[in-house]
Amino acid sequence: MRMYDIIRRKRDGEILSEKEIQFFVRGYASGEIPDYQASALCMAIYFRGMTVEETTALTLAIRDSGDRLDFSNINGLRVDKHSTGGVGDKTSLVVAPIVASLGIKVAKMSGRGLGHTGGTIDKLEAIPGFCTDIPTAEFEEIVNRIGIAIVGQTATLAPADKSLYALRDVTATVDSMPLIASSIMGKKLAADDDCIVLDVKTGSGSFMKTEEASEELARLMVGIGKQAGKKICALLTDMDKPLGNAVGNAIEVWEAVRTLQGEGPEDLVELCIALAAHMLYLADKGDLGACERMAKEAIGSGRALATLIEMVRAQGGDVSYIETPDKLLAAKHSLDVTAPKDGYIHCVDTEGYGVAALLLGAGRNKKDDVIDHCAGIQLHAKTGDFIKAGDKIATLYTNSEATLQVARDRLLAATFLSNNAPAPRPLIYKVIE
Numbered sequence: 137m138r139m140y141d142i143i144r145r146k147r148d149g150e151i152l153s154e155k156e157i158q159f160f161v162r163g164y165a166s167g168e169i170p171d172y173q174a175s176a177l178c179m180a181i182y183f184r185g186m187t188v189e190e191t192t193a194l195t196l197a198i199r200d201s202g203d204r205l206d207f208s209n210i211n212g213l214r215v216d217k218h219s220t221g222g223v224g225d226k227t228s229l230v231v232a233p234i235v236a237s238l239g240i241k242v243a244k245m246s247g248r249g250l251g252h253t254g255g256t257i258d259k260l261e262a263i264p265g266f267c268t269d270i271p272t273a274e275f276e277e278i279v280n281r282i283g284i285a286i287v288g289q290t291a292t293l294a295p296a297d298k299s300l301y302a303l304r305d306v307t308a309t310v311d312s313m314p315l316i317a318s319s320i321m322g323k324k325l326a327a328d329d330d331c332i333v334l335d336v337k338t339g340s341g342s343f344m345k346t347e348e349a350s351e352e353l354a355r356l357m358v359g360i361g362k363q364a365g366k367k368i369c370a371l372l373t374d375m376d377k378p379l380g381n382a383v384g385n386a387i388e389v390w391e392a393v394r395t396l397q398g399e400g401p402e403d404l405v406e407l408c409i410a411l412a413a414h415m416l417y418l419a420d421k422g423d424l425g426a427c428e429r430m431a432k433e434a435i436g437s438g439r440a441l442a443t444l445i446e447m448v449r450a451q452g453g454d455v456s457y458i459e460t461p462d463k464l465l466a467a468k469h470s471l472d473v474t475a476p477k478d479g480y481i482h483c484v485d486t487e488g489y490g491v492a493a494l495l496l497g498a499g500r501n502k503k504d505d506v507i508d509h510c511a512g513i514q515l516h517a518k519t520g521d522f523i524k525a526g527d528k529i530a531t532l533y534t535n536s537e538a539t540l541q542v543a544r545d546r547l548l549a550a551t552f553l554s555n556n557a558p559a560p561r562p563l564i565y566k567v568i569e
């Protein structure tokens with residue numbers, strides 16, 4: 137078998153066999169297939185798509201490209217959540233402590249930023265000392281002791297995805313349904329969780345821009361998960377505007393902590409409660425209404441925040457940054473972005489907001505770019521708000537002053553003002569079970 141033929145066949149719209157897909161995934165994970173051939177195949181998949189059978193074969197090949205985790209040393213039900221990626225999406229930092237504080241184990245492997253979207257690992261690394269790369273035995277010990285640990289993908293868990301993820305991030309091949317589905321489900325199936333809640337985003341800030349495409353992705357992933365014997369559901373949720381008011385890394389940890397302190401923005405709180413409730417529901421903690429009440433109580437009582445603090449301490453982080461979250465807001469330079477005229481924010485190109493954050497230093501242009509954890513955006517007005525000329529739309533933060541103007545221009549170009557208020561959009565479109 138030759139990689140050249142596999143690329144050519146997919147380029148010409150042919151269906152790849154299970155053996156060809158395995159050949160590619162094994163070869164790329166082992167380093168025998170170079171980046172340029174893998175990029176070419178990803179681009180061919182991007183344009184030609186894959187059948188459900190090809191996507192399932194790709195998912196299983198990714199799952200089998202490394203070790204399958206065995207969490208039999210972790211006592212109790214393990215529940216995970218995974219988002220398809222968005223702008224300002226810090227729900228894991230809120231939801232995982234809520235669920236863990238209620239007795240469900242969260243042994244979470246998270247990712248880094250991808251394209252214009254942020255990643256939980258980059259966010260957690262904004263907490264000085266926080267270690268996202270800990271040995272499995274220690275990871276299990278922390279999960280058993282406090283109910284939660286969040287680490288990056290290990291070198292041996294779905295290593296094909298680890299390489300493909302970084303490659304896709306810089307080759308404009310992220311927003312492909314089979315590549316997203318196999319990336320997420322390959323990792324999820326390699327981990328040893330009992331239940332999975334997927335947060336599938338839809339709208340201008342997500343990889344799938346339309347509700348139909350997002351729903352198709354959600355159904356594809358739920359189908360693959362079910363086939364593999366997992367309890368799984370997907371919430372189809374809005375990403376036509378950033379989630380919450382903070383976009384970046386340290387600033388998103390700040391907003392997540394404020395949310396656990398009971399001071400979160402309405403949309404973020406609503407989505408976190410819904411995701412946590414579905415995780416608790418899959419873990420048989422009660423009906424959805426009861427699970428929602430439990431999740432709210434975990435915030436109200438401070439129990440979820442205490443769990444986050446314990447996790448940060450256990451993973452070597454400086455807990456004073458959680459106890460006094462304003463310490464996280466330490467960028468050297470800032471710039472207010474103001475409205476050029478009066479009007480409603482009719483809509484925003486949310487991807488453009490993600491790119492503005494990336495330009496400030498919050499994301500990567502190349503695989504090995506180093507992130508400025510202080511870089512980010514605080515939003516003062518969002519879609520549907522009426523603003524007057526000169527009102528602040530956002531404040532930009534960075535340690536690299538030279539990025540401020542270009543990020544400002546990007547954010548303004550992504551903000552569309554109108555005399556008419558936009559029709560409201562739901563935050564949660566539907567749940568796919």
Ligand code: URA
Nearest residue numbers: 220221315316319320
């Ligand atoms: N999250 C992932 O893990 N993979 C993708 O491809 C997109 C989002």
